[in-house]
Amino acid sequence: MSSLGDLDYKDPVALLAALETHSIRAVARACGVDHTTIMAARDRALREQAQPVTDPAKELLEYLRSRTVPSAPGPTAASKPGEYATCLLGSDFHFPHHHEGAFEVFLGLADRIKPTEIAIPGDLFDFSQIGRYVRDPKHYVPIQTDIDVCREHVLGRINTASPSSVRRFMVGNHEEGRWQNYLFTRAPELSSLRCLTMEAVLGLTEMGWYWQPYEHWITDSLITFHGDRHTSALGGGSAMSARKEMLDMGCSGITGHTHHAGAFFREDRTGYRVWYEIGCLCDARKMQAAGVTTHRTPTKAHDWHLACALVRYRPGHSAFRVELIPIVDDGKRTFCIWQDEELTA
Numbered sequence: 001m002s003s004l005g006d007l008d009y010k011d012p013v014a015l016l017a018a019l020e021t022h023s024i025r026a027v028a029r030a031c032g033v034d035h036t037t038i039m040a041a042r043d044r045a046l047r048e049q050a051q052p053v054t055d056p057a058k059e060l061l062e063y064l065r066s067r068t069v070p071s072a073p074g075p076t077a078a079s080k081p082g083e084y085a086t087c088l089l090g091s092d093f094h095f096p097h098h099h100e101g102a103f104e105v106f107l108g109l110a111d112r113i114k115p116t117e118i119a120i121p122g123d124l125f126d127f128s129q130i131g132r133y134v135r136d137p138k139h140y141v142p143i144q145t146d147i148d149v150c151r152e153h154v155l156g157r158i159n160t161a162s163p164s165s166v167r168r169f170m171v172g173n174h175e176e177g178r179w180q181n182y183l184f185t186r187a188p189e190l191s192s193l194r195c196l197t198m199e200a201v202l203g204l205t206e207m208g209w210y211w212q213p214y215e216h217w218i219t220d221s222l223i224t225f226h227g228d229r230h231t232s233a234l235g236g237g238s239a240m241s242a243r244k245e246m247l248d249m250g251c252s253g254i255t256g257h258t259h260h261a262g263a264f265f266r267e268d269r270t271g272y273r274v275w276y277e278i279g280c281l282c283d284a285r286k287m288q289a290a291g292v293t294t295h296r297t298p299t300k301a302h303d304w305h306l307a308c309a310l311v312r313y314r315p316g317h318s319a320f321r322v323e324l325i326p327i328v329d330d331g332k333r334t335f336c337i338w339q340d341e342e343l344t345a
């Protein structure tokens with residue numbers, strides 16, 4: 001640079017070029033600053049020149065690529081292959097208002113899994129004939145017809161789908177409750193007749209079903225029964241009654257009754273517990289049409305969940321796992337996804 005007139009001493013390249021042909025003091029004079037300012041600017045320029053311009057993103061990428069992949073020993077938890085017993089549960093069919101598609105899916109699961117046990121924890125029948133709802137008379141069917149058709153169409157088909165399963169039936173409020181209410185209020189004098197017990201009327205024992213009034217312990221820490229805790233706290237909904245049932249019982253369990261699917265887990269000083277509500281296999285639309293639900297018009301949908309459950313357990317051990325299996329009716333088809341399969345009605 002021959003002239004220092006337009007020199008910007010803050011430009012490191014220009015400054016170093018000027019200093020090749022001019023003294024520090026000459027440059028300082030030309031820039032109107034002290035010579036120590038020019039010396040400091042020169043030192044800074046020389047330092048920057050010594051350090052090549054770097055790309056931080058590129059540096060980071062190179063660092064990430066250069067890292068060694070750590071190796072670690074495999075898991076120490078030992079798997080214990082063995083025969084697990086299985087219990088397939090489906091609740092709240094409310095025959096004849098059962099959901100045809102969901103029932104087909106349930107049958108498909110029974111056929112596919114061939115579970116050790118199949119359990120229906122109540123409300124297999126609706127028995128609207130002896131209920132408190134005022135029914136549309138055009139839907140009236142004699143109660144004996146309901147029993148006969150359900151035995152053949154529901155229980156008989158479950159028998160065929162998995163003939164080797166131990167089959168258990170527990171009563172729900174729509175069976176024992178309605179039956180006793182009717183007898184005790186309308187025909188108390190006849191209510192003690194053995195031929196009028198719910199067990200005798202349904203005749204399930206003759207079909208190879210264990211009459212399991214009220215409850216069945218799947219393991220020594222897991223009970224199943226129909227359930228009677230229906231909560232509307234916070235608007236009700238999934239798993240809210242499961243919490244109540246667990247607080248009542250103090251153990252793990254599986255119930256129907258609410259037609260909700262959900263689970264409530266708890267860990268405290270007494271250990272781990274879980275309570276499952278396993279949804280229903282009834283058709284809300286059929287029940288609504290028959291006028292046997294609280295929502296008698298389609299204005300409000302029923303917050304009911306089609307589902308069933310599969311329990312895996314080792315007989316004689318307390319460990320178990322409950323698999324809740326949602327069943328979806330999307331308006332075109334009804335299906336569930338179980339393991340890597342889709343079972344469609």
Ligand SMILES: [Fe+2]
Pocket residue numbers: 092094123257258259
């Ligand atoms: Fe029910």
Ligand SMILES: [Fe+2]
Pocket residue numbers: 123172173174226256257258
């Ligand atoms: Fe119920």
